[in-house]
Amino acid sequence: MRGTYFEKMKGSTQSPPRVSLAEMAWSWIGAFLGIGFISFMNYHVFEKIDVLMIVGSFGASAVLIYGAIKSPLAQPRNLVGGHVFSALIGVASQLLFHSHLWLAAGIAVATAIAVMHATRTLHPPGGATALIAVIGGEKIHDLGFMYALFPVGGGVLIMLIIALLVNNIPKSRRYPEFWI
Amino acid sequence: MATDKQKNVGVSIDISDNDMYAALKDIPGYLDITPGDLKEVFRSAYRHATERIASSVRAEEIMTTAVHTVMDDTLLKDVAELMAEKGISGLPVIDQSGRVIGIISEKDFLSAMGEKEHSSVMRIITECLYGKGCRAAPMRQKTARDMMTSPAITIPPDLPIFQIMELFSSEGINRAPVVDRNGVLAGIISRADIIRASVIKP
Numbered sequence: 001m002r003g004t005y006f007e008k009m010k011g012s013t014q015s016p017p018r019v020s021l022a023e024m025a026w027s028w029i030g031a032f033l034g035i036g037f038i039s040f041m042n043y044h045v046f047e048k049i050d051v052l053m054i055v056g057s058f059g060a061s062a063v064l065i066y067g068a069i070k071s072p073l074a075q076p077r078n079l080v081g082g083h084v085f086s087a088l089i090g091v092a093s094q095l096l097f098h099s100h101l102w103l104a105a106g107i108a109v110a111t112a113i114a115v116m117h118a119t120r121t122l123h124p125p126g127g128a129t130a131l132i133a134v135i136g137g138e139k140i141h142d143l144g145f146m147y148a149l150f151p152v153g154g155g156v157l158i159m160l161i162i163a164l165l166v167n168n169i170p171k172s173r174r175y176p177e178f179w180i
Numbered sequence: 181m182a183t184d185k186q187k188n189v190g191v192s193i194d195i196s197d198n199d200m201y202a203a204l205k206d207i208p209g210y211l212d213i214t215p216g217d218l219k220e221v222f223r224s225a226y227r228h229a230t231e232r233i234a235s236s237v238r239a240e241e242i243m244t245t246a247v248h249t250v251m252d253d254t255l256l257k258d259v260a261e262l263m264a265e266k267g268i269s270g271l272p273v274i275d276q277s278g279r280v281i282g283i284i285s286e287k288d289f290l291s292a293m294g295e296k297e298h299s300s301v302m303r304i305i306t307e308c309l310y311g312k313g314c315r316a317a318p319m320r321q322k323t324a325r326d327m328m329t330s331p332a333i334t335i336p337p338d339l340p341i342f343q344i345m346e347l348f349s350s351e352g353i354n355r356a357p358v359v360d361r362n363g364v365l366a367g368i369i370s371r372a373d374i375i376r377a378s379v380i381k382p
Contacts, residue, residue: 013197013216017205071212172208 030066057128082123086112087148090133234342243367282328
């Protein structure tokens, strides 16, 4: 029994192949436009009215929706659902357990994963979105549940629109695989 | 012996991680699955497909309907002549109402002619060469009823091909008549019919 337990840690197969240069280039272009656009809006439009538009987990989403566009984890249902559900759970966890931040953080991420699984919206950056709701500081805490709508919901929708526009340009790419 | 047979049936296409790696390379873009998992998916899907095909094809779809038959009172010399003329190794024996009452095959002739129970062509030739005479002579006046294997193993028209294969394997038979609910002959299935139907078209 113990033999097989450690045996499993060796791994059993190999890493998937490297993608083509064109794939790398289109991933770069998509991510640059998506994150660039949101950041521009954040720094040059919304910062002036003291509104936050970008959260760190968007960088992780960019990997998926511009770099691994066939992945089930990168589809619109997962992108939007995963972020919004996780944001709500993160905020709720922060409100309930803010006296013990370590507990609030653990519960936020763990529950976000379970809920994303249950709703078939698993999107890894959602875990970061839930965590940021707890560890993000005053500015995030002050938003309350609005955090799920803006910056999270709104920002994600803009990233999605850019993914739809960019990912369907090359012949070899197609996005999404499915909507809901 | 039975286990050997099972082993042969179990031989499937051996697909490797490298085949899956090559398949992943054929598809542009990044697929977040390892070659190992893809192989598992492929094997599982292949098994589902073969099971689905095996259970969806039924006896009546693959059987031969133009069946040569003999009546229970047909003389054995006529039975032998018909089998020789048509180049068949076995046929169903039916009664007046078309019901299958038995099956008669080369094997039945061989065991009737040989001294030992499991006779073969070579055994009969051996016995002839030792000058024991024509062992078929005593059966001149006999009829199909005297030699047939009865009752015959029959197949209902809706039996899935998968179960027909199991039946052939477990009973060690090469053909079986397909009969309707009343036992009336509808067709016959031989191993050749199964092989023809088992080829999965890509």
